[in-house]
Each structure stands twice: as C-alpha cells, then as structure tokens.
Amino acid sequence: MRFRHRAAAGFATLLLPLAGLVGLASPAEAATSATATYTKTQDWGSGFEGKWTVKNTGTTTLSSWTVEWDFPSGTSVTSAWDADVTSSGTHWTAKNKSWNGTLAPGASVSFGFNGTGSGSPAHCKLNGGSCDGGTTEPGDSAPSAPGTPTASDITNTSVKLTWSAATDDKGVKNYDVLRDGAKVATVTSTSYTDTGLTAGTDYSYSVQARDTADQTGPVSGARAVRTTGGTTEPPPTGGKIKLGYFTEWGVYGRNYHVKNLVTSGSASKITHINYAFGNVKDGKCVVDDTYAAYDKAYTADQSVSGTADTWDQPLRGNFNQLRQLKAKYPHIKVLYSFGGWTYSGGFGQAAANAAAFAKSCKAVVEDPRWADVFDGIDIDWEYPNACGLTCDTSGPAAFKNLSQALRAEFGPNYLVTAAITADGSSGGKIDAADYGGAAQYLDWYNVMTYDYFGAFDKDGPTAPHSPLTSYPGIPQAGFNSADAIAKLKSKGVPSAKLLLGIGFYGRGWTGVTQSAPGGTATGAAPGTYEAGIEDYKILKNSCPATGTIAGTAYAHCGSNWWSYDTPSTIAGKMTWAKNQGLGGAFFWEFSGDTSNGELVTAINNGLK
Template identity: 40%
Template sequence: MRSPRKRWLVAAAAALLALPTTLTAAPAAAAPSDVTVVYTEGDRWNTGYSGQFTIANASSAPLTDWTIEFTLPAGASVTSLWNATMRRSGSTYVLTPPSWGAPVPAGGSYGIGFNGAFSGGETAPVTCTINGAPCAGGAGEDDTTPPSAPSGLRATDVTSTSVTLSWNAAQDNVGVAGYEVLQGGEVVRSTVGTATTATVGGLSPDTEYSYSVRAYDAAGNRSAASTPITTRTGEQGGGPGPAAEVRVGYFTQWGIYGRDYLVQDMDRSGTAEKLTHINYAFANVSADGQCFQANQAGVGDAYADYGRSFGAADSVDGVGDTWDQALRGNFNQLRELKEKHPHLKVNISIGGWTWSRHLSDAALTDASRERVVRSCIDMYLRGNLPVIDGAGGPGSAYGIFDGIDLDWEWPGSEGHEHNTVRPEDKENFTALVQEFRDQLDALEAETGRTFELTSFMPADPEKIDAGYEVAEIMPNFDFVTVQGYDFHGGWDSATGHQSNLRLAEGDPGPRLFSSEIAVDAWIERGAKAEDLVLGVPFYGRGWRGVSAGPAGDGMFQPASGPAPGTYEAGIEDWKKLKNLQGYELYRDDAAGAAWLYNGDTLWTYDDETSMAQKADWAQERGLGGVMVWSVDGDDAQGSLMAALDQALDN
C-alpha cells in the first residue's frame, strides 16, 4: 500500500468496579444484575484521548432505557461524544439514550464512544453506575476471583505491519468480559465479549515482537498473562499494512443538489479527518472510448465539477469564489480540503452503475485501452482539461487527484440495462488494469509523484468468476473495495438484509449473500485479505406491504413493492431513516444486520451499532479497511463515520 499509514493502538483500562451513587433511573426491562458496562480506552495524543463505554445486556429481555453515571478523575474531561446524550456537572457525567433511542437487545451490546482531554495522570472513571447499580454488575464487590489465563496463543496471520493473534477461551466463575493483548508487557489491543482473536497494527516491517494475552471479568479482575509468543513481521511489501486502516469515502458529484451535501460538509462534520481516501464519483467514458467532461445529453456535469461558484459560507476555506477564478466547483473545494487535511488522497472514480456503458468497448483492443487510459490520465492527473484558459486543467497542476479508481459494473456480467457485455470482458479487464498500471508508472517516473490504482469489485461470486482473473489483476492494485451491500432490495418480492456480515438464519434466498461470502470468494480466488477493503452503506433499502410474519418483525416476508423514498423508490439515506417515527428497531447480531419495521414498511439499514460491528469484523478478518457509499448519507454530525472511526481505532 503506497499511502501513509496511521498507527492505531488500544490501551485498555480496567473494567469498572464502582460503588452505586444516588440516581433516579427510568425503569428497564432487563434485570440490573444482568447489565454491565465495560470501559476501554483508545488512542492517546498530547493532551487528548479516546474511550468507549460498552453496555452488555446478558438478560433474556431488551434493555429499553438506560442511564450511565460516572465520575472522571481530576484533570480529565469528555469533550465530544456520540451514540448517547450527555449531561455534565463538574466531574460527573450522565449518559442517556440519543434522541433516536438505543435499546440494548437481549444478549447484545451497545457502544458509546467519546473523545476527551487530560492534563496528565489517570483518565479512567473512578465511579460508574448503570441505572443506579454498579457498572460491574451483580457480582460487584463480591466477585474477587480472576479468570483463568488464556492458553494456546498463536499468530494466525503476519504481514509487514500487522499481526493477527488467536487464543483459547479463558474460564471465569461469573463470566469473561473480554481480553487484553499485551505487546512487550503493555496493553495494545482490547476486546469486549467472547471474541478470541485480535489484530495489532501499526508495526514496523521486519521487526520482532513479543505478545501475551490476559482475560478480564466485569468486576475488573484480570487473569495472569498467557504464555508469551514471539513473532517477526514480514519485510516491507507493496500492499496495505495494518488491518482496517484504509478508510475510503465516496463523494457523489450530484450530492450537492437535492441532498445539499457539499465538500465543506466533510470538513465540518469531522469526516475528512477520519478518512484516508475520497473517491470522487464519477468520471464518464464517451462512445469513442475516452474520458470526457462536456455536459452532453445529461452524461456529464462540468458545472458541478469545476464550474459552480461557492460563496464564503459554503467553501472549505471560508473564502467565496470569484467570477474570474480559474477553477471552481467541487474540484476546487477538494483542493482546499486537501490543503486543510494533507493526509487525504483523492482518486477519480471512472464508471459507476450508469456510466459503465462504454467500458467494454474501451477495453476491447490494445489501441482502445491505450486511448482510454491516456485520456483519463491526461484529463485528471496531468491536468489537460481545456476549460481553464492558459492554466491547464484540474489535475496535477492543482494537486487534486492522486490516482484512478476503476468502477466498471460489471465486466462479463449484467449491470445497467444499457451496458455492453462481452464474454472476453474478463481478459480485457486484466489488460485494461495492466495498461493503467503501466501508464501510471510512467507518469510517476515523469513527475516524481505517486499515483494509486484501486477498483470497486462485486460481492457476487458468479460476477467475480465471470469478470475477473483475480490472481493476475491484484498485484497491479494498491487495494480494491468489495461491495458489502445491495444483497437484497426493492427488486426482490420479499424482504431481506441488504448488508449482512454473515448468512442470516431463515434467509430463503433465492440467492444467499453476505460480506463473509464475498470476502471469502475473493480470497479463495487469489486475493490477500489485507488488499481487500469492505464496502459499507450509509443508506437503507425498503419495502411496503410487508406482513409481520411468525417472528413479528417483518423479515423474510413477502412485500407488495419498494417503499417510497425521497429520491428513488426503495432507497433512503441513513440521515432520514434515523428520524423515522413509529418504527421498531430489530437486530440480528449473529448476522450483523439491523432493520426497522412498523407493521407495513420495512427498511434494512445500518446504524452506529452495526457500523461498529462491521469495523470490528473487518479487523478480525485482517482486511485493509472500510469503504463508505456514500458520505452524503450521513448526518450533519458525521455520526456513522464517527462510529466507524471509533471502532477502527479500538
């Protein structure tokens, strides 16, 4: 992986054993003794740190309301928080569910993340209660027995910058609450629950590290450390390093209209600082096989890209565009965003669902491949777009784009109804990727800059087999993003999960999909896990005319058609779904899925909790990171992106 890496380390603090304080709490359906809260600390930097409270509900009933009260030591404070509403009085904080509600399912958990400030010393809360009872649960002060030490510690995957560890579960008289991974005797990774695997990233290539693991329970008792092991990272390679560090967000060209989501919104919401990459969607390819920008018959939007003037209130730098300014529009705003966040890489994404129409033609021959690649590189990376008089175009002269994201949907199999599909697309895609890589390498030698090549890939194993020679193409990509959504939608006659991590029990098909199936399919065909980035949706898909069914939740039931949506039937942005009234929230934690149902309409979607589940799963699998389609589906506070970021940092 060529892009710079952010080191992520997790230093876990003790699971809290606190005395109850006077607190009037709303009644909860779950018994207090079955509800615990575990606190873990994340990164530290200068005078700041991050942390998370995880509510675990071990009862057989949902926790319909909750209140967490905690006190921080002198010098520590919470500065921002997500997934809860916060009240503060001095050093005491009270957390309650957010406005959209946050019931903790029976046997499930719920995470609350925050950023804090400190002036040195301790940051872990000194007291903590949930609904008036100790955060440590019913065991509280009476449980002084530590868990047994985990056994069988082993390294199951080692890259140049990461190590994935697995171990055998520990035992406890009440129950194991989680594990801590120690590197050289210091905690660098923590887990909550029964997971017995973790990935440690941010390591140096060709370096020896010593690891052990210990268990902790809800009362804060810690086991002895396991027998340590020593492992050595690999030599520096070309692929991505630490798991779950690439964070790609698609910014849609058209989002500045109806959704009114501007480049500036990525900055103000905090999303830009959490991303490593922005993919700008989309660039079009003409019938004669060349990248083009002209606004012809609705197949391009030069006005959005580099023509629209933004006033001071809508600009990243707070300065309005002028009438005679050479470069305006989204491209100029992206340039300003990169100046403010120099770690960001911005790639131009070519194709997409609608604009893949001419890609089969463009990839057909040696000559056509050379022509389309040259035109795209000239336009977006060299900057030869003839719109700016005497100043070149919006490319390398302005430092906007750092590479190409190839989004051909799909070589060798059906996509949009007007797209050309050929049996030879599979071999031609391989040749097209090689042509991009060769011309990018030449451009790097010419300019001294580094340019990336990435691609958006399907989840369907049949589409993979029809369109991709996996072992041949992967060495030419910096990484690829794998579609982790649209498994079910309004085109189906029955409801289903659109972005489940694993197969859901009871899914009748006819096609069975999951992120796990997709990732396994790519790995089985020759891709490395660290080169795959999991795609996640910031939107949901819905149906109307849905009966409750035997389970009463509407899932896997016949539907009369797609649900009404703001921009398109059967689809809705998360920022709108989170504010729906009259719906019940359901989760299938085993499948990694969530949905809303009101007795007639069902929306399958992802919220902060399921985003954290996806990030955790990507880390557990050693994937290269996560990708978001698309950032304009998030709310003004960037809540979904914050949930992903918090989970990836932990």
C-alpha cells in the first residue's frame, strides 16, 4: 500500500536563502571604529544557527561592512539571511545587503546563518581590520538566555511580565521584550508591563538580554498570554477531533499558505493541524526546510495578522503564521509531524535509541523561538517492521518502544500521536507492529484509510483508493477502512483513539473504457503535480463523479477513471465514524480543498 506523503517536493527549496549570492568586494575601510561580535544562538546537534552583529562604535557613518572569518574543516554555512555570504575553502566572507550597509554612529545590524559542524569562527576581520571584541578573538561573550517570562495582572488591555536575569561576563545592560516575535520595549529591569492590548486576544512573549557591548544573547522561552474579555471565533462543535495536515512545501508551487485556512473558512471548522514534515536524520528530529518553516517573509496582505514581517524579527515563515493563526483561533492545537513517506527511513535508527530520539524531538518542538506554536508531536513512520519507500527490520516492539519514550519525554501535557498504516489484511502491516501496546502512550492514531489502490498498478483494475467498506470484486481483501478499524480495535486500541482518514485528492488511471470499477488501464491519468493524482478542487469540475461504490465516489470521463471523496461521500463516512465511536477524522491535506473549504465543511458538519 502506498501513501501520498510526498515531502520530496520541498527539497529544492532548502538552499533558497543562499540564492543570489554575489562575489566579494574589497574591504570598504579600516575597522578602527566598528566591532563585529559572534553568537551561536541555537545548536541542535546536527547543525546550529549563528549570528554576527556589526556595531559602529565611531563618530562617523559607516557606508558598508564586510565580515570575514575562518571555520575549521567540517564546519560550514548552509544558508544565510540579511547578508551575502560566500566562501573560499574554509574562509568565509559576509557582505552587507544593499539596504543594511549604512550604519550611523552607535547603530548596529545583525545577520544570521544556519551551519553544519561543531567548529567556532576564528581570525575575524571587519572591513580588513580587527573585529575588536567579538567572541572569535579574546574579549566579550554574549549574554545567556533569560528565564521564560511569567505573566500576572492580566487585564483586557495589559499584562505584567517577569523573568529571571540573564548572565554575562561583562554585565547585562538591558532586555528586549518581544511580543509575537517583534520587539515592543527595551528595559533595564527584569519585569515589564505591556499595555494597549486587545481584549480576548492571544499573545506570545519572550525576552532577549543585551550586554554592555550591545551583543544580544539567545531568546528566552515563550509565554502565551490571553487578555481577558473580548470575543473570539467559536470552536467547531461536536466534541470530535477534526484534524488537517498543512504541508511545509505547499507555500511554493501550490502557493498555499496559513492565511488560506482563514480565507477559506476552514480555521473555524477544525480542531487540530499537523505541520508536515520534520525530518528524521541520524536518529534525531530535525527541521526540514528552514526557509519555509521560520525565515520566509510575509507581506501584510499575505499574513494572518495583516502585519508585514520585518527583516530583523526573530521568527518568520510558517511557524510565525501558525502563531498568528492560534492567536485568532485559540481553539486550534498544532502538532509537529515527523517522517512521512519520504522521511521514514530514519526511524529504524531512532528506535535503536528511543530516549535520545525523543529528547531531540522535544528540543525541536520546544525551541524558544517557537515553543508556543506547537502543542504536541505526531510520528508518521511508514512503516514499522515493514516496507514503505524502504524496508524496516527494527522488530515488532520498536514502534511501542518509540511511543513510550516520546510520552516519557513529553509528559502528560503535550499531545503525542501517530499516523499509521490502514492495511487490514491478514498478516499485513497492522500485524507487523504492536499498535495495540503502543496505544496506551498515544492520544490517538491517524489511520491512513486512503491510497489503497491507484495507478502504481498501471494496468488496473480500477478501484476506489479510499473504500469505506469491502465490495464484490475488491482487488485486495482487507484493503478498506472498515477492516482496518476493526483490526485495530481487536488489538485493543480504543475506538476514541482512532481517527478516520480522508484524502482531499483522487487517484486515477488512463486508457480506461469501462465506467464501473474493475476495468483495465494503460497507466496513470495526467495530474497537475504528479501523474495519477489530482486535487479534489480540480476533479470536481474536470471529471465530475459518475457513481459511488463502497462509500466513496468514482468518475469516468473520456479515457480517464478517477476515484475521490465528495462532500456527499464524506458525510456518509462521518456518520459511519460516529456510529463506530471513533474520535473523529483527519485529512491529507488542506490545499486539495476548494477555496471555500467544501470538504472541511463536510467533515465539520458530519461530526456535529
């Protein structure tokens, strides 16, 4: 059985922040009146984030700046922002952008980069002279992170924040207070009262220390605050889980962004979002496309809040947009999903040291830049002790052990869930792992009850890719939702911990002459992004449904044959899910729906 989690679409974007790098310019002037200081702001084991701050300490305006340094072999820059970064061997050079090269006396500017390796910069030069005071030369170190703020005296329009002090070898001068990632105040004490807020609104606060050389240290953990009073969007009714996957790479070719959840009306009709996908490398959870996740800048008209991102704010990209979405729709919970079809190959190594894997995942989810964004973690291992894109041989207990380690690390206050196979056949993938034993550690399973049949069998027979029940002539026994759910229940998984999966797309063949299921084919039908697959929003008009079978729709138009769910078949599936006592439903993925959210609406209405 093959599933549609195609994370490879995001690969080409990984190096986008380095696009347009230019050659080096000659140093503009001697660096006798400026300093460059370095801070490692994050370290996640397989990589790190670094930041340089250039400050004009002189009395005349600096017209440009160039910072140079050496990294030891094995340490390098993989992406950068707010500077043009190039290298010659182990020597690295960063030159200002056209818009941030001019520095008035006393002014400073920072640029950052992601890197691999464990080395530190050495032999720093600024405009050809000494960097004079950076951590790459003997001198001043950046301050530590302050404690996560606590909130008190919350009213309709204000909140008092208090935090524990940062430390620094030369002394802390002041603190920047960040609201939703943007600086709102600089104070010398360890408390601040923010005023002028909106009633009934969610905010996120963090703090960053600054030392006597104006170096800033890491940002503290984030504190979510909701002001009193006001009105908010009502959460969906019915008490059932209504979860959708949001794909990290969808912001590129699909041009689908977090704001689309608002404009389509979908945000008010869901309860949870799975952000897909983080990668699993070297036995650890890692952010995949850092540009899309937390660096891509949004203009005011593109953002959920209607406020444009600034070049120097600590968090941008999808994570910041999700933060804004949660402020507007506080009932929504967001989980970070790791794995998927393409990225599941690393789970076998992760299971060999489950505790270390769980620790790495929590470090990503609780990164202080976005700790308030995520409410839990989802593991999409395709498939434990079975074959997907690759074959796993970690044994039937590996999935249970991994689930137990995740729960132990994340504790009771985080959601811990898993997307799992829906192969209900005898001796199939559900039988290959201990899903019953693992269920005690997980809040629910997203049972992937779709992609049972498709043009990966190019000759057919044609069959619905998401049958709710079996039917005479079904190509494979056990390949239907009802059999999968029944098998999981028989293994001791509670009904309330099972979510029924819905695909917001169809699978199709070409070269088909028979309208009813069971016909022969010559290959995959053409698709916008991939042969044999097409979004519902396209199919509803290009190839309208001509019949239904096993609780789902099919369509024969010309020589093409498609199967997909419609608002009507989703309504039937939701009724079935309620009658089975299931915890709700989930779907892959938002961008396949219409601009007014027809399918999300059908799920919401069906689970009321």
